[in-house]
Amino acid sequence: MLTNAPLQTITAEHLERLGQQIYRKLGLYFDEKKNYFLKTRVAKRMAALGMDNPDDYVFMVSYADTNGLEMQELANLVTTNETYMFREYDQLQGFANYCLPEVLSVKQDRGDKTLRIWCAGCSSGEEAYTLAMIIQEVFPQSQSWDCKITATDIDENMLRKVAAARYGQRSINDVPQEYKDKYLIAEGEEYAVRRRTAALVEPRYLNLNDRMALRAMRGFDFIFCRNVLIYFDDLSRKSVVDHFYNALNPGGYIFLGHSESIGRVTSAFTLKKFENHLVYVKE
Amino acid sequence: MTSLKEYATQLDGPDQAERIYAAEDIGYLNDPHGVPFLLERLDKESSRAVRDVIFQALIRIDADAAIEGSIRLLCSADPQIRNQAADVLRNKGARSVPFLNVAMREGDKNTRKLILDILSGNPASGTEEIYGAALSDPDQNVVITAVENLGKIRAEAFRGRIEDLLQQGAHPMLISACLEALVGIGHETSLVAIRRLFPKFEKLPDFQLASYLKAIAALGSAREFAEVASQLYVRGSNLRPAILSTLMAIHRRCPSLEASEILLSELETLVDSGDPPVCRYQAVRLLGLLSGRDDVYAHLVSWLSSTERLVRLGAAEAIRVTGRPGLELVLAAHLHEETDDEVLEALRC
Numbered sequence: 228m229l230t231n232a233p234l235q236t237i238t239a240e241h242l243e244r245l246g247q248q249i250y251r252k253l254g255l256y257f258d259e260k261k262n263y264f265l266k267t268r269v270a271k272r273m274a275a276l277g278m279d280n281p282d283d284y285v286f287m288v289s290y291a292d293t294n295g296l297e298m299q300e301l302a303n304l305v306t307t308n309e310t311y312m313f314r315e316y317d318q319l320q321g322f323a324n325y326c327l328p329e330v331l332s333v334k335q336d337r338g339d340k341t342l343r344i345w346c347a348g349c350s351s352g353e354e355a356y357t358l359a360m361i362i363q364e365v366f367p368q369s370q371s372w373d374c375k376i377t378a379t380d381i382d383e384n385m386l387r388k389v390a391a392a393r394y395g396q397r398s399i400n401d402v403p404q405e406y407k408d409k410y411l412i413a414e415g416e417e418y419a420v421r422r423r424t425a426a427l428v429e430p431r432y433l434n435l436n437d438r439m440a441l442r443a444m445r446g447f448d449f450i451f452c453r454n455v456l457i458y459f460d461d462l463s464r465k466s467v468v469d470h471f472y473n474a475l476n477p478g479g480y481i482f483l484g485h486s487e488s489i490g491r492v493t494s495a496f497t498l499k500k501f502e503n504h505l506v507y508v509k510e
Numbered sequence: 511m512t513s514l515k516e517y518a519t520q521l522d523g524p525d526q527a528e529r530i531y532a533a534e535d536i537g538y539l540n541d542p543h544g545v546p547f548l549l550e551r552l553d554k555e556s557s558r559a560v561r562d563v564i565f566q567a568l569i570r571i572d573a574d575a576a577i578e579g580s581i582r583l584l585c586s587a588d589p590q591i592r593n594q595a596a597d598v599l600r601n602k603g604a605r606s607v608p609f610l611n612v613a614m615r616e617g618d619k620n621t622r623k624l625i626l627d628i629l630s631g632n633p634a635s636g637t638e639e640i641y642g643a644a645l646s647d648p649d650q651n652v653v654i655t656a657v658e659n660l661g662k663i664r665a666e667a668f669r670g671r672i673e674d675l676l677q678q679g680a681h682p683m684l685i686s687a688c689l690e691a692l693v694g695i696g697h698e699t700s701l702v703a704i705r706r707l708f709p710k711f712e713k714l715p716d717f718q719l720a721s722y723l724k725a726i727a728a729l730g731s732a733r734e735f736a737e738v739a740s741q742l743y744v745r746g747s748n749l750r751p752a753i754l755s756t757l758m759a760i761h762r763r764c765p766s767l768e769a770s771e772i773l774l775s776e777l778e779t780l781v782d783s784g785d786p787p788v789c790r791y792q793a794v795r796l797l798g799l800l801s802g803r804d805d806v807y808a809h810l811v812s813w814l815s816s817t818e819r820l821v822r823l824g825a826a827e828a829i830r831v832t833g834r835p836g837l838e839l840v841l842a843a844h845l846h847e848e849t850d851d852e853v854l855e856a857l858r859c
Contacts (some may be wrong), residue, residue, distance in 0.1 A: 236762055239788065240755055263823055263852040267859070282696070282728075290631050290662055293603075438538075442531065462601070465566055466534070472559050473527045494590060495559035 237266050241281045245269060248289050248298070249305065268304040272297070295460055302457060312353045312360075312394070313401040315453065315485050321504030322449070323361045326480045330448050331366060333478060342374040345447045345474065347435060347467075348455030349378035352389030352428065353398050356420050358451065359427040360402075360410045369427075377444075379433035389430040392420040436463060441470040448476055454484035456492075468492045475509045482506070514539060518547040529560045537567025545575040552583075552591070565594040569601045577606045581613050584621050596628050604634040614640050619649040626655040633663040645671050654687045661691025669695050673703040682718065689721040693728040701729040711737050716746060723752045727759035732767055735760045739773045747785060754792040761799050769800040778809060781821060791820035798828020807832060811840055819850045826856040 242262050273284050276297075288297055313319060331342065342362070346355040355378035362369050362376075378389050399411065399418050411418040419425075433440055435455070450471050456464045471481055472495045481496060483489055489496050489507045496507035517539070520532035533551070536544040548564045555561050568576045576598065583595035599606045610625050617625065626644055629637055644656035645668070657675065660668045669692070676688035685707070692700040704725050708714055714722055726734045738756050745753065761767055769777075777800075780793040794813055797806055810832070813825035826844075829837050841857045848854050 238755055238758060239751070239792065261852075263856060267855065286664065290633060438534065462566060462569060465562065469530060469534075469559060469563050469566070473530055493559070493562050495557075495562055 236279070237269055237281045241285050242266060242269070244285050245288060248285075249301070265305060268301065271304060272301055275300075299458070310350045310353045310454075311398045311401055312357045313403070313406075314354065314357075316401070317504070318453075318482055318485060319357065319361065321501060321506055322358075322480070322482065323365050325501035325504060326449070326506055327362070327365060330478065330480070334448075340372045342369070342372055343447045343476075344374075344376045344449045344451070345444060346376060346378040347433070347450060347452040347471070349380050349385070349389060349430070350382075351385050351394075351398075352378055352392065352430065353394065354451060354453065355389065355428045356392065356410075356424065357402075358449075359420075359424045360406050362427065363410070363424060364406065374427055376428045377447075378428050378430050379435075379444075380430075381432070381434045383432065386430045386432060389428065392425040392428070393417045394420075435459075435467050438466065438470065441467070441474070444470070444474045446476060447474050448479045450475060450479070450481045452481070452483055454487070456483065456487060465492055469495070472496065472509060477509055479509050480506055481509070514541055514544055514547070517544070521547055521551050526557050526560060529555075529557070530563045533560060533563040533567050537563075537570035540571050540573075542571065542573035542575045545571060545573065545579050549579045549583075558590070561590070561594070565598055568598045574605075574609075577602055577609050581606075581609050584613065584617070584624050592624065596624055599628045600632070603632065604636060607634050607636040607640070611636075611640055614643055619647075619652060622647060622649070622652050623655055626652065626659055630655075630659050631662050633665075638667070641665070641668060645675065650681055650684065654681075654684050657684070657687040657691045661687075661694030664695050666695055666697065669697055669700065673700060676703055676707055686718060686721040689718075689725050693724045696728055698729055701725070704729075712741070712744070716749060719745065719749060720752050723749075723756045727756040730756070730760050732760075732764050735764065735767055736770070739770070742773070742776050742780075747789075750780070750785065750789050751792060754789065754796055758792070758796055758799065761796070765799075767800070774801055774806065778806075781809075781813060781824075787818050787820040790818060791824040794821055794824030795828050795831075798824075798831045802832065807834065814841075814844045815847075819853055822848070822850070822853045823856050826853060830856075830859070 239262065242265055246265065269281070269284065273279065273281065276284070278284050278287075288301065292298055334340070334342070344358055344362075346352075346358065349355050355376050358376055362374060366372075378386075380386055380389070393414070395417055399407065402411065407418075410421050410424045412421055433444070435441070452467075452471065456467060459467065468481075468489065472493070475481065481489065490498065495509070497510045499506050499508050514536065517532045517536050520528050521536070523529055523532070529551075533548060536548060545568065548567055552561060552564050555564065568580060580595040580598040580602075583591050584599075586592050586595070599610065606628075610628065614622055614625050622644065625640065629640065641656055641660060644652055647653050647656070653675070657672055660672065672688050672691050672695075676685060676692070679685040679688055689704065692704065704722070708722060711722075723738065726738060730738070735757060738753055738760070742750065742753050774797070777793045777797050781790050781797070783790065785793075794810065798810060801807075807829075810825050810828050813821050814829075816822050816825070822844075826841060829841060845854065845857055848857060
């Protein structure tokens with residue numbers, strides 16, 4: 228239960244300053260519409276720390292949190308941790324309408340009929356199966372290609388969920404109806420991914436902090452690592468993104484979360500614009 | 511086991527991926543002898559990806575050689591190299607301070623500014639000499655940066671010098687930096703120095719008012735409350751959010767403050783105005799803090815049905831602040847008609 232004391236003393240300016248810190252350190256952006264959401268989470272942290280002056284909390288997060296532990300605690304409260312199919316739809320549109328056709332066309336021209344996608348930090352697999360559906364939908368010839376989506380995670384329990392390919396209503400709420408009809412089968416209160424779609428996804432254990440294991444990941448056309456790196460410290464984040472760079476084929480694309488900017492992590496990728504979509508490519 | 515020499519050879523190889531791995535491996539080797547190889551490669555490396563990894567390796571190598579090498583790079587003509595070198599030194603923390611101290615004495619104005627950027631927000635011990643010099647620097651930009659940094663780290667030891675700079679400050683940006691730094695440091699007596707410079711609040715130009723209001727918000731009392739309140743409709747509407755925040759901040763320190771009829775009436779007008787929603791939200795909340803009167807409470811309750819979600823949000827919070835008996839019932843009565851997640855959370859909280 229929140230006490231009202233911290234909640235009432237947190238001002239719009241505190242939230243603005245905290246919002247800047249959260250954006251700088253985690254890449255998560257909160258606009259003023261989310262002020263109350265942020266405020267209640269900050270009040271929760273202040274209560275846990277026994278603080279009643281928001282100035283002190285803002286100061287601590289900004290300048291006295293040298294190891295980033297408090298920022299992590301706050302991140303755990305402000306990030307929802309949930310994943311669902313067709314999350315961050317705009318980005319998926321950029322992938323489906325521009326990046327995927329471009330990569331496929333280049334590969335087809337040189338007679339290379341392979342497509343490799345890596346979902347790094349795949350959690351329970353919703354994103355990997357979303358990509359599998361998109362590939363089958365926009366590129367029906369994929370049946371005759373060697374397509375593979377490697378879904379990696381550090382959590383074995385999550386990987387078991389990926390392998391099961393069964394999801395509850397919450398995970399599929401945003402799936403367009405025509406995709407539901409084509410790629411999912413209702414089984415009781417759950418939905419199973421159809422076998423042909425599920426076969427594109429290969430779950431695999433991988434620790435993103437294991438640099439030797441990362442070196443084995445090569446030859447990908449796309450890497451998706453959305454809303455994962457926000458949990459890493461700066462140096463580890465840079466290191467992982469450099470490995471992503473090596474893991475991509477030239478002309479390959481990387482997708483981080485909506486609020487995460489690769490430009491803040493590395494200068495190695497090139498920013499490319501397709502109409503309203505900004506994407507990063509390895510040239 | 512692969513030796514440093516082999517990694518160094520790979521670092522000069524033709525394959526970009528191999529060079530990235532070699533730089534990374536040298537970093538994990540954490541051998542000071544690896545630093546010259548990394549710096550030498552940096553000179554001729556054209557791949558940004560490899561450069562990035564070389565700098566990460568310099569961060570990982572726990573040796574003075576990595577710091578000395580990075581300090582030399584602060585003078586590079588390439589801005590990417592300068593910024594990455596600054597990042598290495600920032601990561602080295604207190605260990606780099608003695609080296610930065612020497613560079614502060616010997617570097618040009620750009621290097622001196624960059625050194626302060628490296629120290630920004632880092633209350634590392636041993637930086638007093640650097641800041642002492644920076645506050646007397648002939649370059650205004652260096653002085654302003656030093657003042658900003660000292661405010662961020664709440665450097666009480668430098669409060670007197672910042673107050674002196676405030677009195678001398680001919681440059682408006684230096685004045686604003688001093689005001690904000692004194693807010694950060696947060697000592698009550700700074701208000702005297704601030705008021706000495708600005709004896710007539712109403713004559714302050716708008717561009718300096720925002721910084722001044724922050725100072726008043728942090729340090730002001732009942733006297734300033736009336737003064738700030740009088741400006742609500744005198745100043746431009748763009749300053750209203752800052753004025754309202756200041757009034758709320760003073761009220762937090764002086765909760766027994768009573769608002770004038772004029773202020774209450776202006777706030778009520780503001781809530782129903784066409785001002786930006788955030789401004790209206792602040793006005794509702796301030797009304798909740800300022801008045802225990804029945805007529806104001808009745809307004810708060812009526813704003814729970816406003817078409818503007820932020821007004822409803824402010825009303826829910828303001829009603830809770832009043833602490834009136836039965837307020838939970840009043841809030842609960844609006845649960846069924848509310849559709850906004852955040853307002854619902856505030857009604858239930």
